[in-house]
Amino acid sequence: xxxxxxxxxxxxxxxxxxxxxxxxxxxxxxxxxxxxxxxxxxxxxxxxxxxxxxxxxxxxxxxxxxxxxxxxxxxxxxxxxxxxxxxxxxxxxxxxxxxxxxxxxxxxxxxxxxxxxxxxxxxxxxxxxxxxxxxxxxxxxx
Ligand SMILES: [Zn+2]
Numbered sequence: 001x002x003x004x005x006x007x008x009x010x011x012x013x014x015x016x017x018x019x020x021x022x023x024x025x026x027x028x029x030x031x032x033x034x035x036x037x038x039x040x041x042x043x044x045x046x047x048x049x050x051x052x053x054x055x056x057x058x059x060x061x062x063x064x065x066x067x068x069x070x071x072x073x074x075x076x077x078x079x080x081x082x083x084x085x086x087x088x089x090x091x092x093x094x095x096x097x098x099x100x101x102x103x104x105x106x107x108x109x110x111x112x113x114x115x116x117x118x119x120x121x122x123x124x125x126x127x128x129x130x131x132x133x134x135x136x137x138x139x140x141x142x
Contacts, residue, residue, distance in 0.1 A: 001029045003019065003029070005020050008020070034059075052095055056101060059090070059095070066083040067101075085112075089105070
């Protein structure tokens with residue numbers, strides 16, 4: 001405990017600060033242990049934040065690299081897209097507090113949903129119009 005007025009180190013049983021003669025109740029004592037604990041907590045939190053920032057950087061690097069490779073090199077497209085998919089899901093699970101990861105994760109999921117809808121739409125058109133197309137071919141004279 002310290003005196004809140006002058007900062008003198010106090011013993012718990014003292015009623016008056018020997019340095020500034022402040023009458024001490026709980027309000028006039030600063031609980032130094034509590035402060036130290038809070039400081040330590042803050043420092044650990046900062047360290048953790050720094051660490052997770054490094055992880056975010058690494059995840060994003062792998063994600064964008066594999067995504068770009070997948071888009072531009074058709075021979076390894078599906079492997080690269082799978083890697084980017086696994087990377088962003090892992091990042092989302094391991095770093096649930098990161099806003100950047102969260103945004104990219106949901107954009108990616110929305111992208112996949114749109115892609116699947118697009119494929120379904122194409123399939124739908126294909127199934128719907130292929131009989132007419134075949135009909136028109138067979139009815140074409142010559
Ligand atoms: Zn004092």
